Each structure stands twice: as structure tokens, then as C-alpha cells.
Amino acid sequence: xxxxxxxxxxxxxxxxAGLSLAPPGLGATPTVFVSPDSKVxxxxxxxxIDIDLDYAEHLYGFEIFLTFDRTKINAxxxxxxxxxxxxxxxxxxxxxxxTAGYTTLAVSCLAPVRTGKTGGSPPPLASxxxxxxxxxxxxxxxxxNRTILSDDQGIQIASxxxxxxxxxxxxxxxxxxxxTQRGGIGPNTSSDAFSPAETVIFSAxxxxxxxxxxxxxxxxxxxxxxxxxxxxxxxxxNNGIATSNFTLSSDPIMGxxxxxxxxxVQGQDYNDTVIYRVGWIVCLQNVIVCNYSGTPLTSFxxxxxxxxxxxxxxxxxxxxxxxxxxxxxDNNAADVAREWMLYNVPSGKTTVLLGFRIxxxxxxxxxxxYVGAYNNPYWTGGSAYCPGIYSSLQITGS
Amino acid sequence: xxxxxxxxxxxxxxxVILAIYxxxxxxxxxxxxxxxxxxxxxxxxxxxxxWGNVTLDGGTLSDALVAxxxxxxxxxxxxxxxxPTGTINGTTxxxxxxxxxxxxxxxxxxxxSVNTMAFFKILLRNSENLSRQVEITLNLFDSKTVAxxxxxxxxxxxYSGDTELFVSEPIxxxxxxxxxxxxxxxxxxxxxxxxxxxxxxxxxxxxxINGRPPxxxxxxxxxxxxxxxxxxxxxxxxxxxxxxxxxxxxTVTCRYQxxxxxxxxxxxxxxxxxxxxxxxxxxxxxxxLSNGFNTTPANPKWNPNADINSDGIVDIYDAIILSNNFGNxx
Numbered sequence: 104x105x106x107x108x109x110x111x112x113x114x115x116x117x118x119x120a121g122l123s124l125a126p127p128g129l130g131a132t133p134t135v136f137v138s139p140d141s142k143v144x145x146x147x148x149x150x151x152i153d154i155d156l157d158y159a160e161h162l163y164g165f166e167i168f169l170t171f172d173r174t175k176i177n178a179x180x181x182x183x184x185x186x187x188x189x190x191x192x193x194x195x196x197x198x199x200x201x202t203a204g205y206t207t208l209a210v211s212c213l214a215p216v217r218t219g220k221t222g223g224s225p226p227p228l229a230s231x232x233x234x235x236x237x238x239x240x241x242x243x244x245x246x247x248n249r250t251i252l253s254d255d256q257g258i259q260i261a262s263x264x265x266x267x268x269x270x271x272x273x274x275x276x277x278x279x280x281x282x283t284q285r286g287g288i289g290p291n292t293s294s295d296a297f298s299p300a301e302t303v304i305f306s307a308x309x310x311x312x313x314x315x316x317x318x319x320x321x322x323x324x325x326x327x328x329x330x331x332x333x334x335x336x337x338x339x340x341n342n343g344i345a346t347s348n349f350t351l352s353s354d355p356i357m358g359x360x361x362x363x364x365x366x367x368v369q370g371q372d373y374n375d376t377v378i379y380r381v382g383w384i385v386c387l388q389n390v391i392v393c394n395y396s397g398t399p400l401t402s403f404x405x406x407x408x409x410x411x412x413x414x415x416x417x418x419x420x421x422x423x424x425x426x427x428x429x430x431x432x433d434n435n436a437a438d439v440a441r442e443w444m445l446y447n448v449p450s451g452k453t454t455v456l457l458g459f460r461i462x463x464x465x466x467x468x469x470x471x472x473y474v475g476a477y478n479n480p481y482w483t484g485g486s487a488y489c490p491g492i493y494s495s496l497q498i499t500g501s
Numbered sequence: 502x503x504x505x506x507x508x509x510x511x512x513x514x515x516x517v518i519l520a521i522y523x524x525x526x527x528x529x530x531x532x533x534x535x536x537x538x539x540x541x542x543x544x545x546x547x548x549x550x551x552w553g554n555v556t557l558d559g560g561t562l563s564d565a566l567v568a569x570x571x572x573x574x575x576x577x578x579x580x581x582x583x584x585p586t587g588t589i590n591g592t593t594x595x596x597x598x599x600x601x602x603x604x605x606x607x608x609x610x611x612x613x614s615v616n617t618m619a620f621f622k623i624l625l626r627n628s629e630n631l632s633r634q635v636e637i638t639l640n641l642f643d644s645k646t647v648a649x650x651x652x653x654x655x656x657x658x659x660y661s662g663d664t665e666l667f668v669s670e671p672i673x674x675x676x677x678x679x680x681x682x683x684x685x686x687x688x689x690x691x692x693x694x695x696x697x698x699x700x701x702x703x704x705x706x707x708x709x710i711n712g713r714p715p716x717x718x719x720x721x722x723x724x725x726x727x728x729x730x731x732x733x734x735x736x737x738x739x740x741x742x743x744x745x746x747x748x749x750x751x752t753v754t755c756r757y758q759x760x761x762x763x764x765x766x767x768x769x770x771x772x773x774x775x776x777x778x779x780x781x782x783x784x785x786x787x788x789x790l791s792n793g794f795n796t797t798p799a800n801p802k803w804n805p806n807a808d809i810n811s812d813g814i815v816d817i818y819d820a821i822i823l824s825n826n827f828g829n830x831x
Contacts, residue, residue, distance in 0.1 A: 395653065406673075408652060422660075438618060438669070441605055444655070446664035449632070455657030460650060462671035464616050482606070 133159035133260060135167065135250050137243045137267025138227065144235045145272055147312065149179070152243060152267060153227035156186070159262065161254040164211025165228055166196075168249030172241035173204035175271050180232040183210045186225055206231055207249065235271040237371075243267035279373040281307045281323070281364035286420070287377035294379040296418045298488075299355050303379070304348040307339070307364035315343025322365045323347045327381075328358030339366075357382040382418050383489030385425055385448060389414040390474045390492040395458070404500030406463045409440070411494075413474055414454045422447040426477040426485055429457055433498055434468030445480060461498060470496035530558050532760035534567065536753045542769040543734045544809065545744060548646075551730040555586050555755050555762070561726040563587030566701060568754045569730055570692040574747035581638040581651045583686050583698040584728040595633060595659065597703035598624040600685045607667060615674045615712045621705070623666040623685050625659060632658035636688045636696060641670060643709060644679030645716045646733045648744075653691070672709055679715030682706055695763065697756040728753075734770055746772045746780060772830070774823040776806040781830040782823065790815060790823055 138153045154167050165186075171178065178199045183192070189212065196209040208229045245264035252260040277290050284304045287294030297303050307321040317339050325333040337345035345364075360381050365374040391412040393399045403409050409431070417423050425448040431439040440459035472494045479485030535553035543549055555565040564587055571580035601622045604610045613619040627633055637655040642648050654668045670683075685703045690696030735744035749770055754763040771778060776786040793804040793815045809819040 410653075438605070441618075441620065441667070441669045442654070443667045444664065445667075446660055447662055449660060453658060455655065456653075457655055458653045459669060460652060460671055462616075462618065463673055464671075 131158075133157060133162075133252060133262040134265055135165075135228070135245055135252070135262055136265035137169070137245065140265065140267045141270070142267070143270045143272055144176075146235050146238060148235045149232060150235065150269075151230055151232050152269070153184075154229045154231070154245070155227045156225070156252070156262075159252050159260050162187075162252055162260065163255040164209070164253045166207065166209040166249060166251045167229055168205060168207045168246040169231065170205040170242075170244045170246060171233070171269075172239070173201050175237050175239045175241040176233045176235050176269055177201040178206045178231055178233050180230075181206045181208050182230050183208060184226040184228070184230050186210075186228050187212050188225075205246075211253070212255075233269070235269070238271050238273045241269045241271070243269060276310070276313065277375070278311055278368055279307060279309050279321070279364055279366050279375045281305055281362060281375045281377050283362075283377060283379060285379070287379065291376050291378075294377050295420045296380040296382060296384055297351060298382065298384050299351055300353045302348050302350040303360075303362075304346060305362055305364065305377070307337075307345045307347075307366070307375070309339045309343045309345065309366050309368065309373075311368050315339070315341070316368060317341045317343060319343075319345070319366050319368065321345035323362055324365070325349065325360060325362040327356050327360055329356055351381060355381055380418050384417065384419050385423055385476045385478075385488035386416050386418065387413065387474060387476050387489055387492050388416055388452070390472075390494055392472055392494045392496060397456070401495055402497040402499050403461055405461050405465050405467070405498060406500065408458055408460050409472075409496070410456050410458045411472065411474065412454065412456050414452060415448070415476060416452045417448045417450050420450055422449045423488075424448075424478055425488075426480045427455070428475040428477060428481070428491075429459075429472070430475075431459070431461075431470060431472040431496055433466040433470040435466040437466065439465050439470055439496070439498070443480070465498050467498050467500070470498045472496045530758070530760055532557050532755065532757055532762040534753055534755050534762045534764050536751060536764050536766050538751070538766065538768055540768070540811075542771055544771055544773040545734055545746065546773055548731065548733050551751060551753075552727055553753065553764075554727050555757065557757060557760070561586075562757060563726045564589055565728075565755050565757050566698040567728040568686070568688055568692040568696065568698040569728075570752045572693055572750045572752070573745065574749070576693075578638075578651045578653075578691060578693070579744060579749075580648050580730070580732060580751075581640045581686055581688075581691070582684055582730055583688075583700075583702040584730055585701060586728045587725040589701055592628075593700040594628045595635065595687050595699040596626045596628070597685050597687060597700060598626055598663075600624075600683060600703045600705045602683065602705055602707040603667075605669075611706075612708045612710055613672050614710050615672050615676060615678075617672055619670045619672050619707065621668055621670060621683055621685075623668070623703075625664045625666065625687065627659045627661050627664070630661050632660045633699070634689065635659045635699060636690050637666065638686045638688065638691075639668065639670065640684045640686070641681065642684075642732065643676040643681045643712070645677040645713075646731065647677065647735045648732055649673055649676045649735070656690075659687070672712075674712075676709055676712045677714065677716055678709050678712035680706055681709045692752045692754040692763065693750070693765075695754065695761075697754045697761060744770055746770050746775065746778075771806075772826070774809050774819075774826040774829075776804065776809075776823075778806070782826045782828060786823060787827070790820060794820075 134157050138155045144150050191213045194210050199206045244266045247264050250264050252262045282288045283294040285295035309316045319339045323335045335347045337347050339345045361378045363376040391399050393410050427444045429442040475491035476488045477485040533556045539550040555562045567584050569582045603620045641650045687699045688696040752765045774782045776789040790807045793802050793807040796803045796815050807815045809822045
């Protein structure tokens with residue numbers, strides 16, 4: 104019983120091995136196909152595709168007819184690649200038509216030589232060179248009724264076809280790049296923030312195939328957070344750079360602005376956008392006079408502790424030197440507290456709680472507290488990042 | 502044979518279970534802290550000694566930092582300190598580089614008159630790449646080792662790099678003149694909230710002038726393997742002073758390696774000579790002292806509250822102290 108089983112197993116193995124060693128396509132319908140079946144290329148890239156035949160018995164001649172999207176790729180050459188492995192052949196016809204979007208080739212062996220391939224790894228029937236001209240996709244379609252295989256009797260060998268596809272990608276080279284003096288280099292990359300009254304300088308770098316384009320017109324269109332546009336144009340200089348600028352008002356609309364640069368290069372429009380935030384670079388968002396637990400209070404006994412909860416935001420991409428200044432005074436304008444912090448505040452929001460004690464000798468009545476955010480200590484000429492915030496501080500007690 | 506196999510299998514399973522248990526529980530070490538006080542009830546004006554140690558798996562640590570907080574009956578901190586149990590080796594990632602007494606403009610200054618503002622400039626460093634949420638405190642002691650202020654001056658993120666902090670601090674009218682000390686501490690949060698010290702405390706000396714007559718500081722003892730804190734319970738009589746009669750709570754915490762431990766203990770602060778604990782030193786206290794005059798603990802009439810100086814006998818010395826405090830109220 105065991106022997107029988109092994110016998111059957113060996114038979115199956117031999118059969119499988121035998122099948123795999125048989126000539127390709129033996130007994131099957133020959134297939135004419137595009138190789139590779141898919142390809143990704145860049146605009147302006149030149150590339151080659153082959154028309155292959157897996158196997159055909161008694162092949163003596165062939166014709167291929169390949170159509171393509173002429174708006175995406177153009178054929179530049181079509182060659183017979185000595186499929187028959189003989190010099191005794193003739194190219195009866197070849198054509199490239201980029202207006203209609205096809206190319207064709209007809210080849211046969213010449214009598215009396217007959218060298219139709221019967222297996223192995225033959226060269227392709229044909230090679231076709233293309234140039235990619237625009238982004239998009241093109242089918243490489245072998246038209247079945249004009250893709251013909253024939254034997255030496257002029258009888259068509261039944262065959263099938265397999266199409267291919269070419270994807271023309273957007274150029275990896277960024278033709279147009281707009282950025283500000285605070286960054287944004289790269290496609291649709293954000294720039295660091297600007298504060299009111301600052302001048303935003305835009306630069307648009309235009310290049311094509313690695314070469315800067317001079318004298319080209321670049322349009323800059325800026326949208327404020329409300330969507331109000333502001334347009335300007337400039338020509339690129341010898342380095343391919345066009346510049347424009349505008350100065351923010353002292354009380355601008357705060358929020359995200361965008362500036363898009365547009366230019367036309369060789370009939371194609373290119374654009375790039377830079378986004379940047381306009382606001383106080385370090386902004387005091389909230390100041391709450393409170394107790395240790397954070398409960399807001401406006402009235403404090405002399406000798407008791409006062410806490411100031413300060414929320415601020417650094418809207419820039421990088422840490423900023425912050426001089427956070429807290430000053431409180433009583434009804435007689437005498438100091439109640441002076442506190443400051445000097446540190447690098449990172450991007451984003453920060454909340455700190457600062458505490459001080461009201462002196463026993465402070466005057467009762469309406470005091471005040473001021474919180475300011477500066478880029479440096481005042482004694483080194485620091486300037487305010489944003490308007491300071493005043494809070495009332497009622498001082499009570501015996 | 503079968504029994505032996507069963508026994509071996511059971512032993513093997515036990516070993517596996519124990520191994521899994523240890524892995525699941527991280528095989529954690531046991532960190533313990535002790536807290537001792539020289540008294541359970543302190544008269545205002547008396548000296549308080551706190552001490553203890555920190556052990557890890559029973560072994561005494563001589564390089565641990567102990568955060569100490571004492572809170573009054575309102576839950577307000579009156580003592581905020583960090584004491585080592587010995588020598589702290591190396592530097593912590595959070596450091597207090599300096600604390601400098603100065604004037605309003607930041608210029609170094611060492612003398613401050615009572616009823617004026619003192620200022621302190623503190624330089625901190627975070628050597629980590631990430632920010633740390635911290636609570637920074639000041640604790641000020643006059644020459645009598647009375648803590649006249651304990652204050653949180655900052656809660657927030659301490660960012661990577663250096664941070665300068667400048668704070669003002671009023672010097673009250675009734676503190677003692679002489680050599681005073683400010684201590685700066687960085688906690689994760691206050692010890693009563695489970696916080697612990699992130700680094701050794703930093704201190705600076707300054708002189709208080711025009712205050713009460715100067716006295717000599719109580720020296721603190723420091724011994725290897727033990728933390729020690731000495732201070733005097735405030736004997737001043739202002740409502741805003743830290744120490745007033747009432748119930749107090751001391752909390753000590755310690756983080757060592759990845760373990761944290763804490764312990765809290767209560768104690769009482771009473772008005773000196775307030776024998777009946779009613780918040781005033783009056784005729785009723787005098788009567789109680791008279792009733793127990795010349796008694797010792799063995800005597801049925803013994804009233805420990807009447808032994809004001811805690812010398813084991815109610816005598817003329819206690820009467821004199823009562824006389825000196827007569828009329829005081831909490």
C-alpha cells in the first residue's frame with residue numbers, strides 16, 4: 104500500500120516537472136504583449152517599450168499596430184529587433200503617427216530561409232521609443248485586428264494581445280517654488296509666522312529642467328484669513344527669482360494667510376503656495392489673577408498670596424526668547440510685586456502659574472497687575488511681543 | 502517514580518508561576534521612609550526637630566533626597582524643604598544653579614530692611630531634551646530659624662535649557678534681624694500632593710536689618726543615612742504668620758531610582774502657656790497652673806499642659822512663662 108502511494112507521488116512529481124520543462128506556449132494561443140506592461144515615467148523622459156511574443160510555431164512574419172495617447176506620450180522610433188535571428192528578413196512597413204497616436208511595423212522572413220523561432224528567450228518583435236510630454240496615463244493598445252502573426256503559407260496564426268500602460272508622473276523637479284524670508288521652501292510648504300506691521304517678502308524661484316528661467320512673469324496672489332485677495336506680479340531675474348512684498352498693517356486680520364505664485368513655462372501653468380500665520384509671535388492669551396487652586400479672585404488681603412495664571416502661545420516654528428514680566432502695584436502706585444521669567448518658550452501654548460505675596464504694608468484699595476511678554480529684558484532694550492494685559496487687584500485687610 | 506515526577510512537575514510549575522509573577526510585578530524594590538519628631542505638641546516658639554531615614558529593601562540610603570512639607574490647619578504650606586540623607590553624587594537633570602538676593606533691578610544685594618521688598622534671582626537648568634512640569638518654591642527663615650514665608654513661586658513646564666526666575670518677597674516687620682536664609686526647591690508638585698524633589702535645594706544667605714533683636718541660628722545636624730530638619734515654630738503673633746496654634750501635618754516623600762515613597766504625620770502647635778487650649782492665655786490658664794503647682798507626672802493632679810517648659814515639673818518657671826505670655830491670643 105505504501106509502495107503504491109509513493110509510486111503515485113513520484114508519477115505526479117514527474118508529470119509536474121515534465122510540464123514545467125515543456126516549451127512555453129506549447130499548444131496554447133500565442134500572445135503578443137507589451138513589455139513591461141506598466142511603466143512610470145517623468146515628463147520629458149525618453150523611454151522604450153518592447154512588443155514581445157511568448158511563442159508561436161512556424162512564425163514567418165508579423166505586423167503590429169500599437170495605439171497610444173498622443174497628448175501624454177509621443178513615439179520617436181520603432182525598430183525590428185531581429186526576432187527571427189537572421190539577416191534574411193524585410194521590414195515591409197513602419198510608421199509613427201503622433202497626430203493620430205499610433206505606430207506600426209510589419210516584418211517577415213525572406214524565402215527560402217525560414218527561421219521562425221520555436222522557443223527559448225527570443226528578442227522582442229519590436230522596440231518602440233517614446234518621449235513623455237505631459238502628466239497622465241496612456242494605454243499602449245495592441246490593436247487586435249492589426250496585430251497579426253503569419254506562417255510561411257500566409258496563413259494567420261491565431262493569437263491574442265495584451266496591452267500595457269504608461270503613467271507620466273508630475274515632474275519631480277519643482278518648477279516653481281514660492282517662499283518667504285522665513286521659510287516655506289518646497290512644494291506647498293508653510294513659512295514661519297509674521298507679526299503685525301512686519302513686511303512679508305515673497306520669493307518665487309522658477310526653473311525648468313534644472314535651469315533657472317529669467318524674465319518670466321510670476322503672479323503672486325495673497326489671501327488673508329477672510330479670503331480677500333491681493334495680487335501682484337514680478338519678473339524673474341537672471342537667477343530665476345521673482346520677488347514681491349507687502350507690509351502688514353499694525354492691526355491686521357490675524358490668522359493664516361496664503362500666497363500662491365503662478366507662472367507659465369513652455370505652455371504649462373505651474374504654481375506653488377506658501378502659508379504663513381500672522382499674529383503676535385508670542386501672544387498673551389489669558390491672564391487670571393487667582394489663588395493657588397486657580398480660582399479667579401479679584402480681592403486679596405494684605406499679607407496673603409496671589410497667583411497669576413498666564414496662558415501664552417508662541418506661534419512661530421522655533422523657540423523664542425521670552426521675558427515674561429509681572430508687575431503689581433497698590434493704590435499708591437507702590438510696588439506689590441515684581442516678577443519675571445527669562446527662558447526659551449517653545450512653539451505652541453504654555454500655561455504658567457506665578458505666585459507672590461502682598462506685603463503687609465501695601466495700601467488698601469484698587470491695585471493693578473500687569474503682565475507683559477517681551478523678546479528680551481527691558482534693561483537690554485527688549486520689545487514687546489504683544490500688547491500687555493492689565494488686571495485689577497483689590498487689596499483689602501487690616 | 503510517578504510521585505517523584507508529579508513532585509518535579511509541581512515544582513516546575515511553581516517556579517514558572519513565580520517567574521511570571523515577578524515579571525508582571527516588575528520585581529519592585531521596597532522603598533520606605535521614616536519620620537520622627539521631637540514632640541507631638543509644640544508650644545509656639547519652641548524648636549522642632551524632624552528626622553528620619555530612607556531604606557531600599559531594608560538597606561539605608563545615604564544618597565536620597567527627601568522632600569518635606571509642613572502644612573498648617575488650612576492646608577497651607579509653611580515649610581517646604583529638601584533634605585539629603587547623605588551625600589548626593591553627581592548632578593540631577595534639573596538643577597538650581599544659583600539663587601541670588603538682589604534689588605529690584607537684579608543687582609546683587611545682601612541687606613534688606615524689614616518692611617521692604619527683597620528680590621531673588623534664581624537660575625535653573627533642565628538638562629533633559631524634554632520639558633518637565635515643576636513646582637518651584639521659596640522658603641525663608643530669619644535668624645531665629647522661624648520660617649516667615651513658604652511660597653510656590655512657579656508652576657509650569659521647565660523647558661530644556663536655562664530659565665531665569667526673578668521674584669519679590671516682602672520682609673515682614675516682625676522678623677528677627679540677622680543672618681537669614683532663603684531656600685529654593687524644585688518639586689514635581691508639592692509633597693502633600695505626592696510630589697517629590699527633583700534636585701537638591703539651593704540656598705542663599707542675606708541679612709535682615711531693623712527687625713527684632715538678632716539671635717543665633719539653630720544649627721542643623723546632618724548625619725550620613727539620616728535626614729534632619731530643624732526649625733523654630735513661629736512665636737510671632739500676626740494672623741498671616743505661618744505658625745499659629747492648631748493641627749499641623751508633615752509630609753515627607755522620596756523618589757529613589759524608580760520607586761516613590763511618602764509618609765505623613767500630624768502634630769499640634771499650641772499657644773505658649775495656653776494650658777486649656779482655648780486660644781488665649783488668661784486667668785483660666787493661671788488657675789490650672791496653680792492647681793497643678795509642684796506636681797510631677799506621678800501626681801494625680803499632674804497636667805502635662807501646665808508643664809510649659811517640659812521639664813517634668815510644674816513650678817515657678819512655668820508660672821513665669823505664663824506670666825510672660827499672659828494676654829496672648831491665637
